[in-house]
Amino acid sequence: MSESGFMVRAHGVHKSFGLLEVLKGIDLDVACGETVVLLGPSGSGKSTFLRCLNRLEPIDRGSIVVDGQQIGYRRRGGRLVELPERRIALQRRRIGMVFQQFNLYPHMTVLENVVEAPIGIHGEPRASAEAHARELLGRVGLADKAGEYPRRLSGGQQQRVAIARALAIRPRLLLFDEPTSALDPELVGEVLAVMKDLARQGMTMVVVTHEIGFAREAAHRVVFMDGGVVVEQGRPDAVLGAPREARTRAFLNRFL
Amino acid sequence: MSAASEEPADVTEAHRPFPWGTVLSWAVVAIVAAQAALAVATNRNFEWEVVGEWFFHPSILAGLEVTLGLTVVSMSLGIVLGVLLAVARLARSRLIGGLAGLYIWFFRGTPLLVQLIFWYNLATLFPHIDLGLPFGPTLARFRTNDIITPLTAAVAGLALNEGAYMAEVVRGGLLSVDAGQWETVRAFGMGRARALWRIILPQAMRAIVPPTGNQLISMIKSTSLVSVIAMADLLYSAQAVYNRTFQVIPLLLVAVLWYLLITSLLNVFQSMIERHYARGEVDRAARAAPAAPEA
Ligand SMILES: Nc1ncnc2c1ncn2[C@@H]1O[C@H](COP(=O)(O)OP(=O)(O)OP(=O)(O)O)[C@@H](O)[C@H]1O
Ligand SMILES: [Mg+2]
Numbered sequence: 277m278s279e280s281g282f283m284v285r286a287h288g289v290h291k292s293f294g295l296l297e298v299l300k301g302i303d304l305d306v307a308c309g310e311t312v313v314l315l316g317p318s319g320s321g322k323s324t325f326l327r328c329l330n331r332l333e334p335i336d337r338g339s340i341v342v343d344g345q346q347i348g349y350r351r352r353g354g355r356l357v358e359l360p361e362r363r364i365a366l367q368r369r370r371i372g373m374v375f376q377q378f379n380l381y382p383h384m385t386v387l388e389n390v391v392e393a394p395i396g397i398h399g400e401p402r403a404s405a406e407a408h409a410r411e412l413l414g415r416v417g418l419a420d421k422a423g424e425y426p427r428r429l430s431g432g433q434q435q436r437v438a439i440a441r442a443l444a445i446r447p448r449l450l451l452f453d454e455p456t457s458a459l460d461p462e463l464v465g466e467v468l469a470v471m472k473d474l475a476r477q478g479m480t481m482v483v484v485t486h487e488i489g490f491a492r493e494a495a496h497r498v499v500f501m502d503g504g505v506v507v508e509q510g511r512p513d514a515v516l517g518a519p520r521e522a523r524t525r526a527f528l529n530r531f532l
Numbered sequence: 533m534s535a536a537s538e539e540p541a542d543v544t545e546a547h548r549p550f551p552w553g554t555v556l557s558w559a560v561v562a563i564v565a566a567q568a569a570l571a572v573a574t575n576r577n578f579e580w581e582v583v584g585e586w587f588f589h590p591s592i593l594a595g596l597e598v599t600l601g602l603t604v605v606s607m608s609l610g611i612v613l614g615v616l617l618a619v620a621r622l623a624r625s626r627l628i629g630g631l632a633g634l635y636i637w638f639f640r641g642t643p644l645l646v647q648l649i650f651w652y653n654l655a656t657l658f659p660h661i662d663l664g665l666p667f668g669p670t671l672a673r674f675r676t677n678d679i680i681t682p683l684t685a686a687v688a689g690l691a692l693n694e695g696a697y698m699a700e701v702v703r704g705g706l707l708s709v710d711a712g713q714w715e716t717v718r719a720f721g722m723g724r725a726r727a728l729w730r731i732i733l734p735q736a737m738r739a740i741v742p743p744t745g746n747q748l749i750s751m752i753k754s755t756s757l758v759s760v761i762a763m764a765d766l767l768y769s770a771q772a773v774y775n776r777t778f779q780v781i782p783l784l785l786v787a788v789l790w791y792l793l794i795t796s797l798l799n800v801f802q803s804m805i806e807r808h809y810a811r812g813e814v815d816r817a818a819r820a821a822p823a824a825p826e827a
Contacts, residue, residue: 332715332719361624361724362723365718365721365722365723367721368718368720368721369720373716373719373720375712375715375716377712379712379713379715381713381731382813383734383735383811384812385812392730392731393720393722396722396726396730397720397722397723425812426812427812427813
């Protein structure tokens with residue numbers, strides 16, 4: 277477990293796609309129960325960094341420890357050994373992820389979507405998995421949609437199902453990549469409300485978003501990235517209210 | 533511009549003009565079809581009474597059974613093989629992907645007729661089949677002629693060939709699934725096998741079923757090639773009869789009618805499968821029916 281009190285410890289993370297260096301040495305620690313919002317202009321590497329946290333992307337240099345485990349590797353006799361995909365899958369089992377495009381399983385009902393991982397991956401009995409799923413659907417305000425297929429739901433409803441699906445694995449860490457960017461403006465609020473609840477209840481979350489309001493209200497810390505480095509970070513009122521760096525100011529001015 | 537001054541009327545008050553064009557074209561087609569049907573039905577040269585006489589004749593039904601049996605068994609094996617090959621082709625391992633590619637290249641690139649003859653004559657090339665370790669001791673030895681009968685040669689030839697075509701059908705289906713789905717199952721830590729079986733293949737089925745229907749129908753007719761290795765399928769049975777009686781056209785009609793009958797049944801079956809895999813889709817299913825005759 278993370279006896280250090282940190283859920284995520286990322287140090288000197290470098291990542292290139294071919295010749296393009298996208299992450300140029302990112303350091304980021306996330307405390308247990310903390311909600312961190314990643315802000316930054318398009319192409320600054322926010323999604324890439326998020327995907328490195330559960331090793332959807334391998335990193336080139338540095339180290340990432342999630343919940344006490346170095347993600348993608350293990351130690352054997354003092355040497356670091358790369359894990360095969362099958363073993364990395366085990367490390368990912370308590371890291372939930374919510375995607376911009378929801379990525380629900382379209383051929384399954386809402387309830388089946390939510391219980392798929394608990395039953396199929398975590399070996400939970402169906403009865404308790406379904407009870408838990410119904411409780412989670414109630415929490416995101418969709419108790420009556422359990423039997424519906426995802427494509428018949430609005431975008432906001434789909435994203436809330438996706439959040440319930442991520443919660444169903446009893447995650448230690450939740451990653452959000454622009455969860456409201458594909459939504460019509462009037463549907464953004466319902467998704468953010470669910471996320472604010474989670475933040476209040478002490479879920480550890482890393483959220484990439486352009487919703488400054490959410491960052492101000494729900495985040496414990498705001499991290500501003502640009503050009504593959506962390507430019508500035510701190511409490512929301514400090515970074516958003518009185519940014520020290522010119523790049524941060526320039527970015528935030530666009531939202532005024 | 534004059535209409536602009538009028539009050540806009542409620543659309544429920546609108547009346548539809550009578551669809552003269554549609555009615556007329558249906559009528560023309562109906563008349564032509566009736567005429568053609570009558571011409572065929574009353575033409576003495578088709579010898580319909582001979583068709584009726586042979587349609588349910590035991591030798592024809594035996595041939596039908598061979599055709600259907602070979603089709604079902606070879607197609608089932610071919611589908612399983614095709615799924616395995618398609619998954620192998622998309623595997624991360626270059627070796628596995630390459631081997632699957634080589635298989636597909638070879639079996640699609642050579643005539644089925646030659647493959648059938650090859651399997652049938654396997655005994656002349658390899659009189660014995662040994663099971664054992666490579667370059668090591670032999671654990672079991674079989675005489676090829678005991679294993680390769682006309683039936684096993686036919687099934688092997690048809691199934692191995694079909695597997696190569698089905699592999700590409702399945703691969704196309706797998707590629708049609710949104711990449712975000714793979715990303716999601718990886719993020720959840722789902723194993724590859726389970727992800728394929730539970731998440732990816734069910735979605736791929738929508739793209740896999742229609743061309744598989746095609747493959748199946750073409751397989752029914754490919755089975756007629758097995759007559760070269762002494763299997764009496766439907767077409768061969770009909771030919772065997774007219775070689776004696778010289779009633780060529782009516783017996784070919786018997787075979788043709790049976791083929792059409794099976795194909796029609798398959799079309800119905802296919803639309804049922806397609807409806808199943810279209811669940812969760814928003815109203816695109818209705819238009820995605822196979823080319824079945826209008827009910
Ligand atoms: N798989 C990939 N292959 C090649 N280049 C990539 C890949 N993924 C991302 N990139 C590049 O890396 C850079 C950073 O991308 P990333 O998606 O992390 O940015 P982002 O901060 O999330 O931007 P946005 O706000 O637009 O989502 C971009 O220039 C992008 O083109
Ligand atoms: Mg992004």
